[in-house]
Amino acid sequence: MIRFVFLKLARALLTILLVMTFAFVVLRLSGDPAQIMLGPDAPQDAIDAFRARWGFDDPLWRQYLAYLGQILRGDFGVSMRDGSAAIDLVMERVPATLALTVPALVLKLAIGIPAGVYAALHRESIADRGVIMASIFGFTIPSFVLGLVLVLIFSITFDLLPSGGQDTWRHAILPILTMSIGGIGILARFSRSAMIEVLGQPYIRTAMAKGLPWRDVVWRHALPNAAVPIVTLVGFMLGSLIAGAVVVESIFSWPGVGRLIVVSVANRDLAVVQCLLLVIAATMVIANLLVDFTYGLLDPRLRSARPAH
């Protein structure tokens, strides 16, 4: 078990290091930040001063080491636009994003999993077919289309809800709906197939043959086993709590992390983009770790072995 945890942690750290390297390589090698920031007509001495100030004159490996060192000290650099610390810019946006993603995640779990399990337990019924059809639509409609259609219906045609902004709780309804509908479909579909697979296993037939009440078979034998694959998907959703709202925040002008990404990328604000990459990757990696450890709790066989991909 210790070895399992150790290996997982080592792999997680390696992944973070790779993300840091990626951020460095892409953002430093893609162009001259001085030119980008100061514009093509900037005088040469202004460019030189800018380069010296931000350390762009050092050889690349020195820049890389300096960059790693800074991050280890918790210094993610300052925004080239307004000079405030990148990490602060990112962090002050996180609550707004979580205000959308957390309720959306709760909705996905609360509706998706029960719907999927219900469909699996009543196969070929009308409800089952409904879940399948709804889930296929759920994940083939892109969120920007769904969001705009919802705006068209609820804001423009019937004027029930606001189409953008963040002033009241009513502003959050459409973005949360947009985000959760696709996820509900995916989760329902996935829970359904996981459950169906488990229900076909010999130990379920044994439990039924023993004469256990059907409810006990489902709750004590089938659900815990179907949980293993579902946890993977939920972990992925957990990992995208911060990054999963880029498109939706853009549609509804919601001032969260997603807006910040699009704006920083458009402005080529190196430090902020780097910081965002790292924060998002770290969230993903932590979520993956949680999934792996949950596996360990759910299925003792996986504790020693590396779960198959």
Added chain:
Amino acid sequence: MTPLLQTRGLVQRYVTGKSLFGEADTVRAVDGIDLSVREGEILGIVGESGSGKSTLGRMLLGLEVPHQGEVLWQGRPMPSPRTAAWRELRAQMQLIFQDPLAALDRRMTIGAQIAEPLEIHDIDRANAADRVAELMDRVGLRPDQARSYPHELSGGQRQRVVIARALASRPRFLVCDEPVSALDVSIQAQVVNLLRDLQERDGLTMVFISHDLKVVRNICDRVAVMYLGRVVEEALSDRIFSDPRHPYTQALVSSIPKVGQGLEGRIILPGEPPNPACRPSGCAFHPRCRAAVTACAATEPALEHHDGRLAACLCLSEREAA
């Protein structure tokens, strides 16, 4: 005359359990084997499962690199696996597998599979189709079967396909690893006879690995009996079967059923079948040997000449010394 193939002090070991901090456990699957295979003969290798006979076969072909010792092909060392020289040598030596279905690609017609060695080694590609037809005829397959897929054939027919493919590049040396044990008994004799005919006609050299003494007796010129990675007795086939000397060989030979004879005279081996992970001290066979004396647990017998054969048993050496 140099033997076609020769091994010197061949040892192979495998790592079984590996823990992060602990020492790795190793098992010596093959433990010091000196053999030579003469041009044109069929050498049988006999032993229970776990005796290391398949590992030995793979090393003879150069498919595995021995941990110690070496394999000499026509007096020259075997090239390392997956090098160009090694690949070139494959045209001259081939393996026939235990499970023919697994050895064939289920998405390719058998005609194409038989032609593969010709393409790989670039042999007479212009006449490949004729060569395939000829090979299929020789192993007893119908010409129209060239277009079928492996799953459409019977087990015996699949093994004929594997044999035809192995013969395509006109190899000089063939290792047959339990070639008939996955087949029905009624088919076994046909395939064994086919191998025997092919060997006689082409003067092939063959190593025939089997746990089944009846089959070995039918086909082999010379037999080596293995126990826990070592050869315990080696002699001409007639001599081994008519007059086995090593107690293990005696037990094996006595277990061959004979027509008109009951089970009397049959030697039942006591104890566990051999496990290479815990090798007994001294003579590895002593815990199950009815002739064992106290010295057997302490001293490892060497493979020595006894009465026209090689055998490794302390009792035989003592009897001669007395």
Added chain:
Amino acid sequence: MTIAIAKPRLLTRIRLRVPLLVAIAIGWLTLMVATAIFADLIRPYEVTRMDLMARLAPIGTPGHWLGTDELGRDVFSRLVQSIRVSLVIAFGATILSAVFGTTLGFLAAQFRGWVENFVMSLADFQAALPFMIMALSVLAFFGTSMVLLVCLMGFYGWERYARIARGLAISASAQGYAAAVVQLGATPRRLYLKHILPNVASTLIVSMTLTFPEIILMESGLSFLGLGVQPPQTSLGNMVGFGREYLTRAPHIMLAPALIIVLTTLSISLLGDWLRDRLDPTVR
């Protein structure tokens, strides 16, 4: 060499009876592909031709039967061109990602050791970083060009192919046929291209039907945000993005490309589900 090496018999394995829904999906996709190929013949106007006298014309206007946009450009013409652009990107990217991922997966299976560890770490890295975020940062800093967009999209989902290809190649090597071919003297190239690839192709094809719609969605998402396909070129997502401004007055500018996106991804998903059941029940 006269002995024909038969292709995996796809047609006999797919039963000839096709469910109605799948047939409709195939019909729609055929229409889309035909539109993409013959875009130049189909569209009545140049994509950039403006008719400032007829701006934001509604559906059914004579000469512009899908109406016009804010600059008076014909929506139908733009739609046809967008279908071509989006499909070309999605096809190109799907093939790139399948080839790239499968190659890496095979390399990992062939060499094991550090090569395998390296490939798998890269795959973990790719899975840890949401693709949208990675794409955004790359596009913004390298600028947006069509070639770059296809190449970038070509990384979408490669880690899935790599993992699948590696797993299948390792299990193929453990099965007899790969070992048998190796001992015939085949080079690794021959082993992987002639034996392992045909044996794993059905699983890879199924994975391609999974990534294809996702790539369409990813590209249209990026274009919607204004960071994908750039004007004057047009794509489905890009049309939705610009149509959004006129949601109140001319919703058809947004709805027409949105409908095409939904129908196309829906069709591929239906087709993929059906193919998966037929070809490879092991992939979920």
